[in-house]
Amino acid sequence: MQICVISGSPKGERSVTLQYVRFLEQAFPEHTFSVVHAGREIRNLERQEEAWNRLLSTVAECDGVFWATPVYVMLVPAQLKRFIELIDERSAAEVFSGKYATAITTSIRYFDHTAHAYLHGVCDDLNMRYTGFCSAHMQDLESEDFQEQLVLFFSDFLEAIAERRPVQRAFPPLPEASAPCALKAPPAAVDTRGRRVVILHDAEPGSSQEAMVRHLAACYAGPVQVAHIRDAGMKGPCQGCCRCAFDNTCIYDDGFSAFWKEYVVPADILVMAGTIRDRFFSAAWKQFFDRSFANGHVPAFKGKQVAYLVEGPFGHLATLREVLTGLAEMEGANLAGIVTDESGDIAAALYALAERSVRLADQRYIAPVTFPAVAGHKIFRDEIWGGMRAIFKADDRYYRQHGLYDFPTRDYSRRIATRVTSLAMSIPAVRRDVVRNMPDYMVQPLQKSIESSRVLEERRRRR
Numbered sequence: 001m002q003i004c005v006i007s008g009s010p011k012g013e014r015s016v017t018l019q020y021v022r023f024l025e026q027a028f029p030e031h032t033f034s035v036v037h038a039g040r041e042i043r044n045l046e047r048q049e050e051a052w053n054r055l056l057s058t059v060a061e062c063d064g065v066f067w068a069t070p071v072y073v074m075l076v077p078a079q080l081k082r083f084i085e086l087i088d089e090r091s092a093a094e095v096f097s098g099k100y101a102t103a104i105t106t107s108i109r110y111f112d113h114t115a116h117a118y119l120h121g122v123c124d125d126l127n128m129r130y131t132g133f134c135s136a137h138m139q140d141l142e143s144e145d146f147q148e149q150l151v152l153f154f155s156d157f158l159e160a161i162a163e164r165r166p167v168q169r170a171f172p173p174l175p176e177a178s179a180p181c182a183l184k185a186p187p188a189a190v191d192t193r194g195r196r197v198v199i200l201h202d203a204e205p206g207s208s209q210e211a212m213v214r215h216l217a218a219c220y221a222g223p224v225q226v227a228h229i230r231d232a233g234m235k236g237p238c239q240g241c242c243r244c245a246f247d248n249t250c251i252y253d254d255g256f257s258a259f260w261k262e263y264v265v266p267a268d269i270l271v272m273a274g275t276i277r278d279r280f281f282s283a284a285w286k287q288f289f290d291r292s293f294a295n296g297h298v299p300a301f302k303g304k305q306v307a308y309l310v311e312g313p314f315g316h317l318a319t320l321r322e323v324l325t326g327l328a329e330m331e332g333a334n335l336a337g338i339v340t341d342e343s344g345d346i347a348a349a350l351y352a353l354a355e356r357s358v359r360l361a362d363q364r365y366i367a368p369v370t371f372p373a374v375a376g377h378k379i380f381r382d383e384i385w386g387g388m389r390a391i392f393k394a395d396d397r398y399y400r401q402h403g404l405y406d407f408p409t410r411d412y413s414r415r416i417a418t419r420v421t422s423l424a425m426s427i428p429a430v431r432r433d434v435v436r437n438m439p440d441y442m443v444q445p446l447q448k449s450i451e452s453s454r455v456l457e458e459r460r461r462r463r
């Protein structure tokens, strides 16, 4: 069989992910693997028709498409995102239609599931027959147990092609884009009380996104900085070289870092506005997110209120919602809100967002995080301490200075208490008592906290 490997890594042959493909190539010598470097060659594919047509004929001739890509900032790299946009812009979906498809990623398995859900949705939209994915940790190939699983994963894909296995669509088609919304100027404006409001966007003139950005800016009485991300003057997308790991310095000498320092760093309220292209924000936004990797694995929006304005069928894109909310949480911000142009009174929603963002910024409210940020922190903590810190020196410094190496093994009083409880539990009478009164033991410390709460005392005094 002919397998077309669409490689998303900007590193081409030096890609970690591609080594997994090379392994499979040796495991299945009876099949032919043709690798197209969509990530590395994205500039050529955009500019040279010949390169684009060559790639399309490799897809056209194949029996199955094998997406092989690293996970970059919770999705695929901006380069691969751009490639997927080109398929639509150049009306090339027909070439992909009906092909069997599968995907492999390498990563440290932080938001790998969103990258896979995105690729799955894209395959469904291209009318491909998506058979499943393999999410590998970047070092998994070193294990022979994993190698065996990898062979089984790929055998299943080959069998699906051979037996023309029926495949159901998982992600329903997205609704058609609606007409741009028109918004009248807000009747009043919210006093920003000295809070710095920044709105970053990539709006096209005359679009709903532009209307929402303008309207939201007018909802604030104080000065608002509005900037198009194109003004960051990025010379190109992240190359995945990790030069930034040592001291957060990127290989690009362009405007990105100055733009970040001018707009993102000082913002108390940071609003990011985007238009949905396929199933995510634009490749330009993705490039912006990828380039922010140079800041390291540290909470880059710490203490800020973050909000999003979305043009397009956001309500149908659970994965995009997960990425946007996950990004805000993981970067240490509070998600003040998301306003879309899909339905309802958009102007009222924008005004409410302006009011809420200022109030929450004043109160310094940061919502307690949920599973993705709790899990994300533990993944980063363990990966950085467990090996990455040899290279990611800037992260290591930050983690030490901010107490982020918070392993439970270092909580000695808790360990002693656990040991004592554990020993006590070997006494049958104690165990019987604990089992009988478990709910009481669980609420007792909380009841004590309520009784001795200084927060409650303060509120009672103020009443």
Ligand SMILES: Cc1cc2nc3c(=O)[nH]c(=O)nc-3n(C[C@H](O)[C@H](O)[C@H](O)COP(=O)(O)O)c2cc1C
Pocket (backbone or CB within 6 Å): 009, 010, 011, 014, 015, 016, 017, 018, 069, 070, 071, 072, 073, 074, 075, 106, 107, 108, 109, 110, 111, 112, 138, 238, 239, 240, 241, 242, 290, 291, 293
């Ligand atoms: C810009 C950038 C963003 C990344 N974002 C993520 C991420 O969100 N989740 C993750 O688990 N790994 C992330 N990684 C790690 C890569 O996925 C991992 O190193 C991968 O194996 C690189 O594959 P490649 O050599 O094929 O490009 C990121 C790496 C870079 C350079």
